[in-house]
Amino acid sequence: MTSAPPASSLSRLIERERQQFIELRPRSRALAARSRAHWLSGVPMHWMADWGTPFPLSFAAAEGTTLRDVDGIEYVDFCLGDTGALFGHSPPTIAGAIAGQAARGLACMLPDERVAAVGEALAARFGLPFWQVTQTATEANRAVLRFARAMTGRSKVLVFHGCYHGTVDETMVRLRGGRTIAREGAIGAPFDNASAARVVEFNDFDALQSALSFGDVAAVITEPVMTNVGMVLPASGFLAALRRRWASGPCDSRRVCEKSLIHVDSTGMSRGSARVSSSASGRRRATAARRKLPCGPITSTRCISGCSIAACW
Numbered sequence: 001m002t003s004a005p006p007a008s009s010l011s012r013l014i015e016r017e018r019q020q021f022i023e024l025r026p027r028s029r030a031l032a033a034r035s036r037a038h039w040l041s042g043v044p045m046h047w048m049a050d051w052g053t054p055f056p057l058s059f060a061a062a063e064g065t066t067l068r069d070v071d072g073i074e075y076v077d078f079c080l081g082d083t084g085a086l087f088g089h090s091p092p093t094i095a096g097a098i099a100g101q102a103a104r105g106l107a108c109m110l111p112d113e114r115v116a117a118v119g120e121a122l123a124a125r126f127g128l129p130f131w132q133v134t135q136t137a138t139e140a141n142r143a144v145l146r147f148a149r150a151m152t153g154r155s156k157v158l159v160f161h162g163c164y165h166g167t168v169d170e171t172m173v174r175l176r177g178g179r180t181i182a183r184e185g186a187i188g189a190p191f192d193n194a195s196a197a198r199v200v201e202f203n204d205f206d207a208l209q210s211a212l213s214f215g216d217v218a219a220v221i222t223e224p225v226m227t228n229v230g231m232v233l234p235a236s237g238f239l240a241a242l243r244r245r246w247a248s249g250p251c252d253s254r255r256v257c258e259k260s261l262i263h264v265d266s267t268g269m270s271r272g273s274a275r276v277s278s279s280a281s282g283r284r285r286a287t288a289a290r291r292k293l294p295c296g297p298i299t300s301t302r303c304i305s306g307c308s309i310a311a312c313w
């Protein structure tokens with residue numbers, strides 16, 4: 001076994017990389033400084049300041065899998081807009097379709113003439129009959145949880161420790177010492193987040209069973225593979241057990257569900273598969289997990305420039 005390098009040499013290495021990053025990117029640095037005057041945390045969306053770089057890069061253009069910053073440096077983009085650019089950046093077909101639509105009107109507050117055909121195509125492809133569209137995954141998740149509460153008459157959601165499902169208050173929780181607590185940094189919640197949730201560890205069959213036994217969980221919300229806490233693949237049989245044994249019962253004719261529902265948040269799935277793709281066995285398990293998605297009553301995923309949610313009842 002090789003021993004870890006001493007902390008001092010690691011710090012020197014990090015400092016050298018930091019300096020080089022700063023020197024090679026004067027334009028990004030200047031734009032970041034200027035942006036700090038009027039953008040909270042210097043960025044239009046606060047998480048854009050979360051990367052481990054001395055300042056955020058400003059991008060000039062992106063095409064396919066290549067991203068070019070304002071200093072002319074090119075990067076291979078493994079994030080692809082966190083799945084919003086799943087087919088690469090600005091592929092001509094999609095760029096053309098967006099430009100065409102922009103010329104026909106963008107905000108008409110009415111369904112487009114092609115909406116019926118799109119609904120048919122979604123139902124045929126994913127096997128879920130009823131669809132809604134939201135702008136972000138957060139909104140999709142929020143809507144799904146409301147549906148679930150209405151359908152089950154139950155008040156809580158069950159999430160897995162380390163999850164991220166957007167800024168949905170009741171999912172901003174963690175497990176500490178076996179207790180559900182509000183996640184640190186989730187400021188300004190309208191209620192105690194922990195009061196609306198139960199948290200268990202992903203892949204912990206016993207904890208899941210015991211949390212659901214209280215009978216107050218409207219929905220279990222999960223990613224098929226946990227992608228926001230490193231990469232955690234489902235243990236063999238975990239998703240199947242979740243679907244078959246504890247949650248996702250059929251609703252009766254009044255659309256009332258007796259059991260907790262499952263909500264699969266697939267927002268990060270392409271990012272997830274990119275991260276596990278370094279090992280062949282990881283790739284196989286991620287693909288298998290995707291195929292076995294517990295597509296119970298409700299599922300959501302991010303599609304190009306938006307998110308879709310579906311409820312089947």
Ligand SMILES: Cc1ncc(COP(=O)(O)O)c(C=O)c1O
Pocket residue numbers: 082135136137138139164165166167223228265266267268
């Ligand atoms: C699994 C998952 N759900 C939801 C979200 C929130 O997405 P949005 O920013 O579109 O609300 C994210 C964002 O990273 C995510 O990874």
